[in-house]
Amino acid sequence: MSSATYTLPPLPYAYDALEPVISSQIMTLHHQKHHQTYITNLNAALAAHQTATAANDIPALISLQQKIKFNGGGHINHSLFWRNLSPPGSPETELKNAPELAAAITERWGSVDVFVEKFKQTLLGIQGSGWGWLIVKSGAGGNGDAQAKRLEIVSTKDQDPPASDGNGEVVPIFGIDMWEHAYYLQYLNNKAGYVSEIWKVINWKVAQDRLLGGIEKEVTFKL
Ligand SMILES: [Fe+2]
Structure with a gap:
């Protein structure tokens, strides 16, 4: 039995579709080179893992854990990221077209403006490489309601995906690559400019779909 292999998912828009917020050059390199490299390295690590498993090679299995985590996370995160972006000016970038998500954000943070400001602070607070996420946690318990859902802004380091810590389930609503x-x-060094402009290309429709129905309809992997 061969191990699973992954392929680069196509972008749901053209490489220049996010201009002027994200340049065609960045999108092309980011998708064709960076994302592809995570997939190539993930497939290699999974194949090596299969070989090591068959050989009962425990040291090799241990050494492969980090490669699988890093490159698997890179594949997951970028697959989610491309889909939670949309060309500036498109209907999907209007939060009013995702009323249930807008209501959930307002209920959680008081206003959309407060939410965006807190998200920006989280993004700018990331040291080194990482991601910022809006997630919804469910079944976390502790409040007497195992089914309760709670929106949270979190960051993850390097290519760690927004996975559950084992306490309830986590669904990523949208992520921003930092x-x-x-x-x-x-x-260039104007990280704050990127963090301000990115809101013009957030696909709120996809974000709401994830809030209401999870990510299984979009992607083939599980978190
Ligand atoms: Fe990236």
Whole structure:
């Protein structure tokens, strides 16, 4: 039995579709080079893992854990990221077209403006490479309601995906890539500029779909 292999998912829009917020050059390199490299390395690590398993090679299995985590996370995160972006000016970038998500955000943070400001602070607070996420946690318990859902803003380091810590389930609503490869060719050291502009290309429709129905309809992996 061969191990699973993954392929680069196509972007749901053209490489220049997110301009002027994200340049065609960044999108092309980010998708064709960076994302592809995570997939290539993930497939290699999974194949090596299969070989090591068959050979009962425990040290090899242990050494492969980090490669699988890093490159698997890179594949998951970018697959989610492309889909939670949309061309500026498109209906999907209007939060009013995702009323249930807008209501949930307002209920949680008091206003959309407060939410966006807190999200920006989280993004700018990431040290080194990482991601910022809006997630919904469910079944976390502790409040007497195992089914309760709670929106949270979180960051993850390097390519760690927004997975559950084992206490309830986590669904990523949308993510923002804060690796320098996501913005530096265009924004240079103006990280705050990227963090302000990115809101013009958030696909609130996809975000709401994830809130209401999870990610299983979009992607083939599980978190
Ligand atoms: Fe990236």
